[in-house]
Amino acid sequence: DAKTTQPTSMDCAEGRAANLPCNHSTISGNEYVYWYRQIHSQGPQYIIHGLKNNETNEMASLIITEDRKSSTLILPHATLRDTAVYYCIVRSLSGGSYIPTFGRGTSLIVHP
Amino acid sequence: ETGVTQTPRHLVMGMTNKKSLKCEQHLGHNAMYWYKQSAKKPLELMFVYNFKEQTENNSVPSRFSPECPNSSHLFLHLHTLQPEDSALYLCASSQEGRGGADTQYFGPGTRLTVL
Numbered sequence: 001d002a003k004t005t006q007p008t009s010m011d012c013a014e015g016r017a018a019n020l021p022c023n024h025s026t027i028s029g030n031e032y033v034y035w036y037r038q039i040h041s042q043g044p045q046y047i048i049h050g051l052k053n054n055e056t057n058e059m060a061s062l063i064i065t066e067d068r069k070s071s072t073l074i075l076p077h078a079t080l081r082d083t084a085v086y087y088c089i090v091r092s093l094s095g096g097s098y099i100p101t102f103g104r105g106t107s108l109i110v111h112p
Numbered sequence: 113e114t115g116v117t118q119t120p121r122h123l124v125m126g127m128t129n130k131k132s133l134k135c136e137q138h139l140g141h142n143a144m145y146w147y148k149q150s151a152k153k154p155l156e157l158m159f160v161y162n163f164k165e166q167t168e169n170n171s172v173p174s175r176f177s178p179e180c181p182n183s184s185h186l187f188l189h190l191h192t193l194q195p196e197d198s199a200l201y202l203c204a205s206s207q208e209g210r211g212g213a214d215t216q217y218f219g220p221g222t223r224l225t226v227l
Contacts, residue, residue: 034215036216041200041223042220042221043114043116043202043204043219043220044202044204044216044218045114045218046215046216046217046218049215099157099160099168100157100216101157102147102154102155103154104154105154
């Protein structure tokens, strides 16, 4: 089972910031939080990951709460091409490998 | 381009056919994965290969048979499939270490239709 909880859907106006929340209350101390997105019928695309500190790259920012039980992915200036399903993932150790479990994610619709 | 390629991109097959899906990664990674994504469902992990050895098999039916001849190539052999096996099949790779951050990179997927 996925170890994260995300809203089913969100919408955002083009040019505005999109803030996508994720709860991961059972996360352990050495587990990273990953974000991916999947545009319709394509392979998931890696966005960003973090452990404790806030992270920023050319695609997005990741804000992790101090207790690490939740995080927020921020797309600072959403465009129509950011319409996708966004997955928040915490991996778990299984058989010697860290296995990500994808939930249903958040369907983000960016409208004009 | 993520450095992970999959062929074919689309495949239509009958229930009695035998076909294979191919995945190749150009990232120097040591772990490769097969996922299945049915319509309106989350990604389901099928198989994991780490250093060419299968480390995970998520109760996948035997009509799906993976093969990993080296760390850059992964195959999924298909035989006597059912219509409910129609789905998007995704391959991914990562550089697995001891804990830490090991990002997965996905291929574009193969859209499979079983008639």
